[in-house]
Amino acid sequence: MTDVMKDPWAKLRAATPARIGLGRNGAGLPTGANLEFQFAHARARDAVHSGLDVDALEAELSPFEVIRVTSAAPDRASYLRRPDLGRKLWAGEADKLNARTPCDVAFVIADGLSSAAVQSHAAAVVHAASAKLEGLTLGPVVVATQARVAIGDEIGAALGARLVVLLVGERPGLTVADSLGAYLTYGPRPGLKDSARNCLSNIHGKGGMSYDQAATKIAWLTREALKRGLTGTGLKEESGVLDQENAPHIGEA
Amino acid sequence: MxxxxxxxxxxxxxxxxxxxxxxxxxxxxxxxxxxxxxxxxxxxxxxxxxxxxxxxxxxxxxxxxxxxxxxxxxxxxxxxxxxxxxxxxxxxxxxxxxxxxxxxxxxxxxxxxxxxxxxxxxxxxxxxxxxxxxxxxxxxxITVVTAFRSTLGLEGRIGSRLQPNHPQDDLKGIVASTLDGLSYAVGDAVIGINPATDNIPTAMTLISMLDDLRGRYDIPTQSCVLTHVTNSIEIINRGAPLDLVFQSVAGTEAANEGFGVTLSMLKEAHEAALSLNRGTMGQNVMYFETGQGSALSADAHHGIDQQTVEARAYAVCRAFDPLIVNTVVGFIGPEYLYDGKEIIRAGLEDVFCGKLLGLPMGCDVCYTNHAEADQNDMDVLMTLLANARAQFLIGVPGADDIMLNYQSLSFHDIAYLRNSLGLKAAPEFEAWLTAMGLVSETGHLLQSDLGAARLLEAAQ
CATH class of the missing domain: 1.10.220.70 (lyase)
Incomplete structure (x- = not known):
């Protein structure tokens, strides 16, 4: 039941990334397949629990001005147990953002549930998207740690931004542990519902959305949102770069 | 007071x-x-x-x-x-x-x-x-016997849902995972797909594909595409071969509103599915899913603890004579059930309460990557639930659901429970497995690859 059993499955295995045709010993998973699984799970857990290297991220974001803030969640364990804390700024952090010239668009980068996703993709997406936002004023890039999507509302309001583009590490899966999501919110202010945002998900390098595709969609949504004065269910993404319908929705917010 | x-x-x-x-x-x-x-x-x-x-x-x-x-x-x-x-x-x-x-x-x-x-x-x-x-x-x-094409809940048996999800709903990919699961004797409770694209045409394509597959091998089981109840009603109206109506439900009216569902919708769907008369062994045509925390996440818990609200969802389920009810115990995340200990406790509570209320209660023994849990915790819970005689458990290829991005049990795990605890699949399904040369008379997977080869041959 090892090689003899596996070969007939080769054709089927090509049809799906699912873990099929693994073979078995009795009802047990073969050692190799078992360790492969453990590796994938370990990588996903590391993506959740590793801290974001903000210095490295700031260097990559150059020449943008970067402001660092933390959420009200004091550590990872609190962050995971208390989504409400990850959605608001630590007391006093808003002071770093006040008294700025109002801008059209502010990028916010939140570590979310995968610092690996943010580390790998966030700066590249900011650069690619901002290049397509000619004619609009951009605020500083705010990097928020222990942060969830809704923290962008408070940040955007404090900055006086008309719209916030928040990039966030999505809940890691076994196959892809570094998937980035982007949430666009017009008129950011605390208390907005998720239905008031537009979302792109699955920005990553393993068959996901490319930086350029993401940037095109972000730019299209940004311009339409500013023109129409809204984001959310009233604004359908129609830039037509790729069919988003099959993208699984990952419940990060 | x-x-x-x-x-x-x-x-x-x-x-x-x-x-x-x-x-x-x-x-x-x-x-x-x-x-x-x-x-x-x-x-x-x-x-x-x-x-x-x-x-x-x-x-x-x-x-x-x-x-x-x-x-x-x-x-x-x-x-x-x-x-x-x-x-x-x-x-x-x-x-x-x-x-x-x-x-x-x-x-x-x-x-x-x-x-x-x-x-x-x-x-x-x-x-x-x-x-x-x-x-x-x-x-x-507690014994709760239900039936459609297979009979579930009988003494000495444990059912399984075969969950062959694919991130693009690719038909070949879904068939590949389905055949893999069948070769592990999984799928007697249902072959059920969570569609990546939740719309009516996709669901109809998937339903027809599963029905063809089931027909080709003459498998005594039922299929389901887990789409919204209103979609299922429409799919029935359009004449697709729908076996089971699926719906997620919760324990308060407001939480059900969050799912876009009311009792009258469920009644309409139940009657529509019964009218098709597709069951051969019985007419339990509903498949419900629940899970602790869903009411709180919809801000619809009325100040009631999550386990009590969860039990109230079972009242919704039992009003419609379901074939299977599934608590998706660790899916919702660590803000509701933090670690393996909490997930294990909740899984046992849900199966106990469901069975006590007369439901065919099963469980998706599962966790997400941001919970403090791993496959060892799932090993414990599945073994406990098999001993508690859960109606069915869920199996996905290699325990890794590539569409929903979480971990459940593997097909291997279902085989482990049957082999090690002496439990069998549903009798009609077991007879089919035996005829296909997949299991022995005791319900053990046969070491020979003849059965699997037969499955693959027919798939070519």
Whole structure:
């Protein structure tokens, strides 16, 4: 039941990334397949629990001005147990953002549930998207740690931004542990519902959305949102770069 | 209104109402902490459990946790309560009820007869003062038999859902995972796909594909595409070969609103599926999913602890004679069930409460990557649930759901439970497995690859 059993499955295995045709010993998973699984799970857990290297991220974001803030969640364990804390700024952090010239668009980068996703993709997406936002004023890039999507509302309001583009590490899966999501919110202010945002998900390098595709969609949504004065269910993404319908929705917010 | 108070270790503990007693008596979990309902100390929790143990079961009929006027789930619970079935335990306190459940007097027949007499809140209450082993011991005594093309819940058997999801709903990919699962003797409860694209045309394509596959191999099981109940009604109207209607449900009207579902919609769907008359062994045509935390996440929990709200969802399920009910126990995330210990406890509570209320209760033994849990915790829970005689468990290829991005059990795990615990698949499905050369007379997977080769051959 090892090689003899596996070969007939080769054709089927090509049809799906699912873990099929693994073979078995009795009802047990073969050692190799078992360790492969453990590796994938370990990588996903590391993506959740590793801290974001903000210095490295700031260097990559150059020449943008970067402001660092933390959420009200004091550590990872609190962050995971208390989504409400990850959605608001630590007391006093808003002071770093006040008294700025109002801008059209502010990028916010939140570590979310995968610092690996943010580390790998966030700066590249900011650069690619901002290049397509000619004619609009951009605020500083705010990097928020222990942060969830809704923290962008408070940040955007404090900055006086008309719209916030928040990039966030999505809940890691076994196959892809570094998937980035982007949430666009017009008129950011605390208390907005998720239905008031537009979302792109699955920005990553393993068959996901490319930086350029993401940037095109972000730019299209940004311009339409500013023109129409809204984001959310009233604004359908129609830039037509790729069919988003099959993208699984990952419940990060 | 009764006074909820006790003195423990010289300290007086007071609780303002029944909901607070229930919440604070609940074994600790993150969702109740998030909701601000959790006991503030371990001693306060025990005090609440002591108060709860002394309450008459009848209290739940008199003091409704969610008002009758405001909530159609409460109305369903109250209006369908069977006082005659309740009579044998109506004089008991919650603590006495626990003692009775564990005693030999609570025979399988007595428990079956009692089910319509129990409100979900009574089941939840008694579970809060039961240890894990108590939940297993009582759940195991309860038999709930349901059928469509296979018969589930019979003595000495455990069913399985084959879950062949694919991130792009790729038909070849789904077939590949399905054949893999069948070769592990998985799929007797249902072959069920969570579609990545939740619309009617996709669901119809998937339903037809599964029906063709089932027909080609003549498999005595049922298929399901887990799409919204309103889609299923439309799919029935358009004439697709739909076996089971699926819906996620919760324990309050407001939470169900969040799912876009009402009792009248479920009734319409139930009647529509029955009208197709596709079952051969029985006519249980509904498949429900539930899970602790869904009401809180929809901000629709009415200040009730998540386990009690979960039990109320079972009242919704049992109104429609389901084939299977599945608590998706670790899917919702660590803000509701933080770690393996909490997930294991919740899985046992849900299967116990579901079975006690007369439901064909199964479980998706699962976790997400941001929970403090791993496959070892799943190993523990699946083994416990098999001993508790859950109706069915879910299996996905290699325990890795590549569409929903979480981990469940593998096909191997289902085979482990059957091989190591001596449990079998549903009898009709088992006969098919035997005829295909996949399992031995004892239900063990055969070491020979002939059965799998036969499956693959027909797939070419």
């Amino acid at each position: 009764p006074i909820y108070r006790t003195t423990l270790g010289g300290e007086v503990f007071r609780f303002s109402n029944l909901a607070e007693v229930m919440a604070k008596a609940t074994p600790a979990r993150s969702g109740d902490a998030l909701a601000g309902l959790i006991a503030t100390s371990d001693v306060e929790r025990v005090a609440a459990q002591m108060v709860l143990a002394d309450l008459p079961l009848k209290t739940f009929l008199e003091e409704l946790l969610v008002p009758y006027e405001e909530d159609e789930v409460t109305r369903l619970i109250v209006d369908t309560h069977d006082a005659a079935a309740f009579a044998p335990v109506s004089h008991m306190s919650v603590g006495q009820f626990r003692d009775w459940l564990l005693s030999d007097a609570a025979t399988p027949a007595a428990l079956t007869a009692l089910a319509p007499g129990l409100m979900p809140e009574m089941a939840a209450a008694v579970s809060k003062i039961m240890r894990n082993r108590d939940l297993i011991a009582v759940a195991r005594k």
